[in-house]
Amino acid sequence: MKFNAFFIGLISCFVLQGQATERKLVWADEFNQPKLNLDSWVFELGDGCPNLCGWGNNERQIYTKENHRLQDGNLIIQAKLKDGVYTSTRITTKDKIEYTYGRFEVRAKLPVGQGVWPAFWLLGTNITEVGWPLCGEIDVLEYVGKEPGEIFTSLHTQASHGETINTKKTKIDSIEAGFHIYAADWDEDQIEFFVDGESVYTFKPKNKSRAEWPFNQPFYMLLNLAIGGNFGGPEVDDRILPQEFIIDYVRVYQ
Secondary structure, eight states, X not given: OOOOHHHHTSEEEEEETTEEEEEEEEEEEOOOSSSOOTTTOEEOOBSOTTTSGGGGTXXXXXXXXXXXXXXXXXXXXXXEEETTEEEEOEXXXXXXXXXXXXXXXXXXXXXXXXXXXXXXXXXXXXXXXXOTTTTOEEXXXXXXXXXXXXXXXXXXXXXXXXXXXXXXXXXXTTTTSXXXXXXXXXXXXXXXXXXXXXXXXXXXXXXXXXXXXXXXXXXXXXXEEEEBHHXXXXXXXXXXXXXXXXXEXXXXXX
C-alpha cells in the first residue's frame, strides 16, 4: 500500500530489544513517479571491467539502464537472457543520498530460481579512497535462488578480510511469496537486522577499531539483481529467466 509524503513523514516508532525507539523519516523513494528519480539514483553499467570484472564475484550479468521499469508504484528490476547474454540493472545513491546511522528499510518481492541473487545493501562512501572492505559493507537483504526459503544478512569489514564471517542465514518459510520488509537499524554501537519486524541478527563488537567497525561514517545504498557468481551460483538455470526483483519502496529513518 502506498502513502503520501505527509503521512510517511510523521514520526515512526519501532520496538528494538524491548524498548520503543522513535525515528523520523528523513528520505524515501516510493517509486510512484513515471521514471526513476535521477536526483537520488545512479546507474552502474557494464560488467565491472576493467577494474572489477564480474563485479568482484564472477557474476554473469551485464548491467544496463533498460532492465528496469516503474510500474504501479514499484521499481521492477528484470534479469534476462538473450542470445547467450545475461542482463540486469544495478542502481546506487552514491554521491547523492548518503547517511551515517539510521534505519534503512526496503519492501520487496523476491525473484526465484537457481542463479538469481537480489540485494539491498550499503557501502561506505570512502570506498574510492580506502577500497573494499576497509570502507565497510552492510548487506540488509541478500537472497540466492539456490537456497530457497533463506535470507542472508551480513557485514563485511577489513578485520574479516571481506569474508562473510559476521553474518546470519535465517530460514523463513514462504519468504518468496508476496512482499516482505527488510531493514537494518544502525547506530554508533551496533547494527541490528530485521525481517518483517522480527530481529534476525545483531552485530555489536566490543572492538571499535577502524578494521572492525568502519560503520561510523556515511554510507550509500545499492539495489541490484545479479546472476550467478561466487555466491549466487555458479550454476544458473536458464529456464527460469526472465525473473523480476520488485521493490515497493526504500525508506531511511533517523
